[in-house]
Amino acid sequence: MKYDFTYYNPTRVHFGKDALDKLEGELNRYGKGVLLLYGKGSIKKIGLYDRVREILSRAKKNVTELSGIKPNPSYSQVLEGARLVRENNIDLILAVGGGSVIDCAKAISASAFCESDPWQKYWVDFRPLDNEVVPIGAVLTMAGTGSEMNGGSVITNESTMIKEGRVFSAELYPAFSILNPEFTYSVPKMQMVSGIFDVMSHLCEQYFSGDDENTSDYLIEAVMKLLILSARAAINNPLDYEARSNIMWCATVALNNLVGLSKTQDWQVHGIEHQLGAYTDCPHGLGLAVISIPYYRYIYKYGLKKFVRFATNVWGASATGKTDEQIALEGIKALESFSDELGIPKSLRELGAKEEMLPKIAYSVEEGGGYKKLSHEEMLNILKACY
Amino acid sequence: MKYDFTYYNPTRVHFGKDALDKLEGELNRYGKGVLLLYGKGSIKKIGLYDRVREILSRAKKNVTELSGIKPNPSYSQVLEGARLVRENNIDLILAVGGGSVIDCAKAISASAFCESDPWQKYWVDFRPLDNEVVPIGAVLTMAGTGSEMNGGSVITNESTMIKEGRVFSAELYPAFSILNPEFTYSVPKMQMVSGIFDVMSHLCEQYFSGDDENTSDYLIEAVMKLLILSARAAINNPLDYEARSNIMWCATVALNNLVGLSKTQDWQVHGIEHQLGAYTDCPHGLGLAVISIPYYRYIYKYGLKKFVRFATNVWGASATGKTDEQIALEGIKALESFSDELGIPKSLRELGAKEEMLPKIAYSVEEGGGYKKLSHEEMLNILKACY
Numbered sequence: 001m002k003y004d005f006t007y008y009n010p011t012r013v014h015f016g017k018d019a020l021d022k023l024e025g026e027l028n029r030y031g032k033g034v035l036l037l038y039g040k041g042s043i044k045k046i047g048l049y050d051r052v053r054e055i056l057s058r059a060k061k062n063v064t065e066l067s068g069i070k071p072n073p074s075y076s077q078v079l080e081g082a083r084l085v086r087e088n089n090i091d092l093i094l095a096v097g098g099g100s101v102i103d104c105a106k107a108i109s110a111s112a113f114c115e116s117d118p119w120q121k122y123w124v125d126f127r128p129l130d131n132e133v134v135p136i137g138a139v140l141t142m143a144g145t146g147s148e149m150n151g152g153s154v155i156t157n158e159s160t161m162i163k164e165g166r167v168f169s170a171e172l173y174p175a176f177s178i179l180n181p182e183f184t185y186s187v188p189k190m191q192m193v194s195g196i197f198d199v200m201s202h203l204c205e206q207y208f209s210g211d212d213e214n215t216s217d218y219l220i221e222a223v224m225k226l227l228i229l230s231a232r233a234a235i236n237n238p239l240d241y242e243a244r245s246n247i248m249w250c251a252t253v254a255l256n257n258l259v260g261l262s263k264t265q266d267w268q269v270h271g272i273e274h275q276l277g278a279y280t281d282c283p284h285g286l287g288l289a290v291i292s293i294p295y296y297r298y299i300y301k302y303g304l305k306k307f308v309r310f311a312t313n314v315w316g317a318s319a320t321g322k323t324d325e326q327i328a329l330e331g332i333k334a335l336e337s338f339s340d341e342l343g344i345p346k347s348l349r350e351l352g353a354k355e356e357m358l359p360k361i362a363y364s365v366e367e368g369g370g371y372k373k374l375s376h377e378e379m380l381n382i383l384k385a386c387y
Numbered sequence: 388m389k390y391d392f393t394y395y396n397p398t399r400v401h402f403g404k405d406a407l408d409k410l411e412g413e414l415n416r417y418g419k420g421v422l423l424l425y426g427k428g429s430i431k432k433i434g435l436y437d438r439v440r441e442i443l444s445r446a447k448k449n450v451t452e453l454s455g456i457k458p459n460p461s462y463s464q465v466l467e468g469a470r471l472v473r474e475n476n477i478d479l480i481l482a483v484g485g486g487s488v489i490d491c492a493k494a495i496s497a498s499a500f501c502e503s504d505p506w507q508k509y510w511v512d513f514r515p516l517d518n519e520v521v522p523i524g525a526v527l528t529m530a531g532t533g534s535e536m537n538g539g540s541v542i543t544n545e546s547t548m549i550k551e552g553r554v555f556s557a558e559l560y561p562a563f564s565i566l567n568p569e570f571t572y573s574v575p576k577m578q579m580v581s582g583i584f585d586v587m588s589h590l591c592e593q594y595f596s597g598d599d600e601n602t603s604d605y606l607i608e609a610v611m612k613l614l615i616l617s618a619r620a621a622i623n624n625p626l627d628y629e630a631r632s633n634i635m636w637c638a639t640v641a642l643n644n645l646v647g648l649s650k651t652q653d654w655q656v657h658g659i660e661h662q663l664g665a666y667t668d669c670p671h672g673l674g675l676a677v678i679s680i681p682y683y684r685y686i687y688k689y690g691l692k693k694f695v696r697f698a699t700n701v702w703g704a705s706a707t708g709k710t711d712e713q714i715a716l717e718g719i720k721a722l723e724s725f726s727d728e729l730g731i732p733k734s735l736r737e738l739g740a741k742e743e744m745l746p747k748i749a750y751s752v753e754e755g756g757g758y759k760k761l762s763h764e765e766m767l768n769i770l771k772a773c774y
Binding site for chain 2 (some may be wrong): 001002003004005007008009010011012013014015016017018019022181195212213215218219221222223226229230242243245246248250251253258261262298376
């Protein structure tokens with residue numbers, strides 16, 4: 001563990017088939033005012049909305065609602081939520097939905113009592129959180145982002161066409177998160193698959209850096225292996241509780257900070273995808289999958305040893321009679337085949353991108369990377385390679 | 388993830404070469420009264436005592452000391468500490484040392500304001516914590532027990548010859564823990580090795596249960612593999628920072644609850660060893676190593692599939708041309724060889740046990756286990772097999 005770190009994650013996670021039974025006890029820790037945040041109504045279809053409202057009633061809460069949170073939550077929704085918090089004596093923001101809803105809850109909490117422009121302060125200048133916030137609770141219905149146990153909040157500013165993620169400190173981690181794998185059953189297959197590749201990408205972005213023996217790398221490989229296995233089982237049978245519960249917990253563990261400790265990390269694929277998302281509104285995980293393959297094919301030579309390890313330890317590639325280059329490429333090929341198995345499109349075109357968007361996307365992403373720092377030109381080439 | 392669970396671990400861990408720089412900031416969160424708890428003076432030899440006292444002075448704390456905490460901390464020391472807490476307006480117990488000192492700090496904290504007999508309430512009747520407690524901070528000097536990020540507190544009652552562990556709720560987890568791998572350099576080799584096997588045993592006791600695909604099992608295998616690699620490197624060169632830092636972090640991750648989630652777990656080897664420790668005062672990890680080998684040779688048939696997986700995934704045993712029994716036994720043999728590599732004695736006799744102790748030990752352990760529930764008679768047979 002080459003680099004010093006601080007690890008602190010105070011989210012209380014209730015996991016399993018009866019996890020929702022814990023909601024009332026959690027609600028009792030807070031005052032009367034609840035802002036209930038959710039998306040476009042899929043929680044109504046699965047009956048979760050009614051169950052949550054019933055528990056809120058039993059707990060005698062005054063509920064204000066904000067619904068219609070988008071898959072790429074918008075800054076205007078954040079401002080609307082912030083206004084509702086200020087006007088309704090909100091003591092808790094309860095996010096019911098996927099990672100977008102939880103991301104939006106964090107942004108609302110950070111913005112409600114921010115005295116300057118929240119977008120500028122938190123998503124442009126990346127200032128530390130220093131204003132009053134409202135605690136957040138989550139009931140998760142989709143596995144992927146890991147937002148249920150971290151401070152990440154990705155917001156799209158429609159006026160500037162920038163989709164930007166930032167990581168808040170622990171005051172904005174959900175105080176509690178309720179994870180029932182059965183709530184993810186109704187997610188459409190392409191959304192499930194998008195979530196799965198999002199998790200894979202979180203793992204890759206943390207993994208592909210450094211050359212030391214690091215506990216985190218071993219943990220990442222473990223999560224990757226089970227994720228792959230569980231994804232195959234879930235594709236085969238979406239009602240496989242073992243598979244769906246492992247995917248859900250892998251998603252949380254993949255981004256609750258633990259497996260990135262003492263790693264420099266990469267995150268360039270996420271940076272590029274966020275801008276793709278701002279332009280196309282495509283599902284995040286699908287964008288990640290399409291970009292990842294040419295990205296890793298371009299950078300692997302700069303971190304060859306790690307890509308060999310990836311091929312060997314995660315995909316079981318045999319080293320016999322092969323050069324390191326060949327083994328490394330076999331690992332990336334296996335990742336590509338995994339994306340195919342999941343039925344993920346292979347091009348940005350299929351995700352709704354137009355050719356003229358590519359330079360706009362490439363030049364709006366900050367230059368960065370892991371084993372290789374990428375220029376805007378190099379990012380553009382990667383986008384062209386998967387267009 | 389077959390069984391529902393709640394995961395909540397609010398310890399703030401500062402890890403690395405400069406981790407002690409975080410102590411003053413942590414101290415500033417608490418009032419003036421500090422009970423400084425440490426062992427038999429090894430922290431003075433390495434200069435850590437002076438550094439900690441200087442930081443306590445800078446933070447303007449009123450310090451009360453309790454030193455001489457034993458490797459198997461005794462209940463009489465707990466009562467002494469509890470008295471000091473009550474008499475000195477203690478706001479924080481600062482444990483500087485190995486897991487025993489931290490275990491003792493938790494016991495003191497639980498006992499200070501307990502209105503009935505603490506031993507009976509917490510270590511015999513296992514009642515939930517319901518009295519006022521004092522927060523705990525830790526500066527760790529030995530890797531092994533994981534006490535720096537959990538609620539475990541193993542105490543020996545000298546009057547009844549019972550060594551009993553209990554797991555307290557999160558109020559008694561250290562609020563902060565400072566982990567500098569360099570502080571573990573001065574630990575004598577046999578103590579280092581004892582710590583390493585303690586970690587291995589924590590992992591085994593959580594691993595050997597269940598037959599589902601469980602995220603926890605994958606995480607455990609990852610930690611086991613790196614622990615084995617790092618142990619070998621540390622034996623070869625105790626000043627290898629990479630190895631010692633991985634051992635330290637593996638120890639924490641092995642017992643901060645994460646890798647046991649949704650597992651029924653076993654803990655019978657720990658149960659037997661605790662009684663061995665009460666009688667012989669032998670280093671905990673060495674006792675675990677000696678008992679583990681005949682224990683697993685006895686129970687493996689009842690969890691054959693998992694022992695095959697252990698041999699294959701952790702030790703790289705090849706399956707070709709072998710029966711499951713053979714593969715499983717190869718894994719246990721590899722564990723035994725690992726214990727040999729570490730230079731751990733092979734018999735209870737070498738750890739100071741006398742033959743007449745064996746029935747006393749066997750009959751004072753609660754009957755239990757994982758794949759196989761053990762009777763007292765069976766435990767006695769296991770003790771005889773490694774005497």
